[in-house]
Amino acid sequence: MDKCLSVPQGQFQLQRLPFLRNDTLQAWDAADEYLLNHLAEQAILKPDSRLLIVNDSFGALACGLSAYQPTVLSDSWLSHQATRINFQVNQLDLNELNLLDSLTLPATQFDCLLIKVPKTLALLEYQLHQLKPFLHADTQIIAAGMVKNLSANVWKLLEKIWGPTRSSLAVKKARLIFVRPDFSQVLPKNPYPSYFDYPEMGWRIANHANVFSRESLDIGTRFLLQHLPEQAGADIIDLGCGNGIVGMALAKRFPAAKISFVDESYMALASARLNVAQLSPEGVAADFIAANGLSDFAKQSSDCIVCNPPFHQQHSVGDHIAWQMFKQSFQVLRSGGELRVIGNRHLNYHLSLKKIFGNCHQLASNAKFVIFSCRKP
Ligand SMILES: C[S@@+](CC[C@H](N)C(=O)[O-])C[C@H]1O[C@@H](n2cnc3c(N)ncnc32)[C@H](O)[C@@H]1O
Incomplete structure (x- = not known):
C-alpha cells in the first residue's frame, strides 16, 4: 500500500492512526489529491492567505499546505495526533500548525476555507453554523469528498447556511464543491447540542x-x-x-x-x-x-x-x-x-x-x- 502522497506541493509520507501493521488503507483519499491539485493549478493561495482546513483525515491537506501556516479544525483527537506525527515524519515545522478542536472558535477570519465533508451530516451542519462568522465576502470556500459520501443533503446544507454552490467534474470518484458566501440570508439557529x-x-x-x-x-x-x-x-x-x-x-x-x-x-x-x-x-x-x-x-x-x-x-x-x-x-x-x-x-x-x-x-x-x-x- 502506497504511503507516499505525490502532489504539486511535494511528496509526503503519510500514516493513519491508530497505527496498524500491514494497514491496507491509505491516509488520504482522491478528494485530498483533487483538492491539492486544484489549489496548485489555479494558484488559489497567496503567501499571506489565512487558511482554515476542516476535517482533514490524517493531515494530508495540512502537510501539503504547511507553507500557509494552516489552522486545522477537527473533532478527532486521532486526526490531530496523526497530523502532528505526519508533520514530524516529513520534517515540517509544527510551529506552522494551529490545531483547533471542533468546539473552539478560531481567532480570525479566513481567506480560504477547505472542508472535507464529514460522515455525520449533523457535524457538517454544526460546522457551517460555527464557521460562518469567520468568512468574508471574498473567502474562497471549497468542500471536498468522495462522490459516494456526497448526498443531496450536503448541497442543501451548504446552500442554506453558507451560500450558492457550483460543482466540479468528478475525478477518481471525488468531487469539489465551490461555495460563494452569502450574508444576505437569515441564518437558521444552530440546533446543537x-x-x-x-x-x-x-x-x-x-x-x-x-x-x-x-x-x-x-x-x-x-x-x-x-x-x-x-x-x-x-x-x-x-x-x-x-x-x-x-x-x-x-x-x-x-x-x-x-x-x-x-x-x-x-x-x-x-x-x-x-x-x-x-x-x-x-x-x-x-x-x-x-x-x-x-x-x-x-x-x-x-x-x-x-x-x-x-x-x-x-x-x-x-x-x-x-x-x-x-x-x-x-x-x-x-x-x-x-x-x-x-x-x-x-x-x-x-x-x-x-x-x-x-x-x-x-x-x-x-x-x-x-x-x-x-x-x-
Ligand atoms: C459505539 S460508540 C459508544 C458510545 C457510548 N459509550 C454509548 O454506548 O452510547 C463508540 C465510541 O468510541 C469512540 N472512539 C472511536 N475510536 C476511538 C479511539 N481510538 N479511542 C477512544 N474512543 C474512540 C467514538 O468516538 C464513540 O464515541
Whole structure:
C-alpha cells in the first residue's frame, strides 16, 4: 500500500492512526489529491492567505499546505495526533500548525476555507453554523469528498447556511464543491447540542453534533445499561464514552469510585462533561480524557472497564479499534479486574477477547447484541 502522497506541493509520507501493521488503507483519499491539485493549478493561495482546513483525515491537506501556516479544525483527537506525527515524519515545522478542536472558535477570519465533508451530516451542519462568522465576502470556500459520501443533503446544507454552490467534474470518484458566501440570508439557529430524555434515571442527555446515537438512546447502549457490573473497585473507565451515559450509570451505582471518561471525539467528551454535571451539585470524581483509547493509562491502574466499541472510523468500517481497545484493557486492568463489552452478535468479539484474556463469559444476549465479561488473571 502506497504511503507516499505525490502532489504539486511535494511528496509526503503519510500514516493513519491508530497505527496498524500491514494497514491496507491509505491516509488520504482522491478528494485530498483533487483538492491539492486544484489549489496548485489555479494558484488559489497567496503567501499571506489565512487558511482554515476542516476535517482533514490524517493531515494530508495540512502537510501539503504547511507553507500557509494552516489552522486545522477537527473533532478527532486521532486526526490531530496523526497530523502532528505526519508533520514530524516529513520534517515540517509544527510551529506552522494551529490545531483547533471542533468546539473552539478560531481567532480570525479566513481567506480560504477547505472542508472535507464529514460522515455525520449533523457535524457538517454544526460546522457551517460555527464557521460562518469567520468568512468574508471574498473567502474562497471549497468542500471536498468522495462522490459516494456526497448526498443531496450536503448541497442543501451548504446552500442554506453558507451560500450558492457550483460543482466540479468528478475525478477518481471525488468531487469539489465551490461555495460563494452569502450574508444576505437569515441564518437558521444552530440546533446543537440537542437533547433526549432518559426517564429511567430522570436524566436529560446533551449531545453535541458528532456524538454516537445523538437523537435517542442506542438500543445496544440500553441493553448494556441493563447489564452493568455489580462490583467494580475504585477506578472505573467508560471506554469510548460518547455522551457518557454508561459512565454516569456507573457513577450512580458506585459513588465512591472515580470514573474516567475516554473518547477520541472532542464533542463526545464535551457532551459527557455536560451530562455528568447534572449527577450531583457537589460534582462526582471524574476525568475526561481525549486519547487513542487507553494509550495514556498506566499498566494495572484500573479495576473495571466498560466498553461499547466503535465499528467504524470516519468512512471506513472495521474492528481494528475494538481489537486495540481490548488489548489496551488487558494491560490497564489490575489482576482480578473486569472488562465488560457489548457487541453486535455477528462481530464475534468473544474470539478476540478469549485470545487476549484467556477467558470470556457471555453474560446476556438478545436478538442483536451479546454482552461479555473478561477477567484479568
Ligand atoms: C459505539 S460508540 C459508544 C458510545 C457510548 N459509550 C454509548 O454506548 O452510547 C463508540 C465510541 O468510541 C469512540 N472512539 C472511536 N475510536 C476511538 C479511539 N481510538 N479511542 C477512544 N474512543 C474512540 C467514538 O468516538 C464513540 O464515541
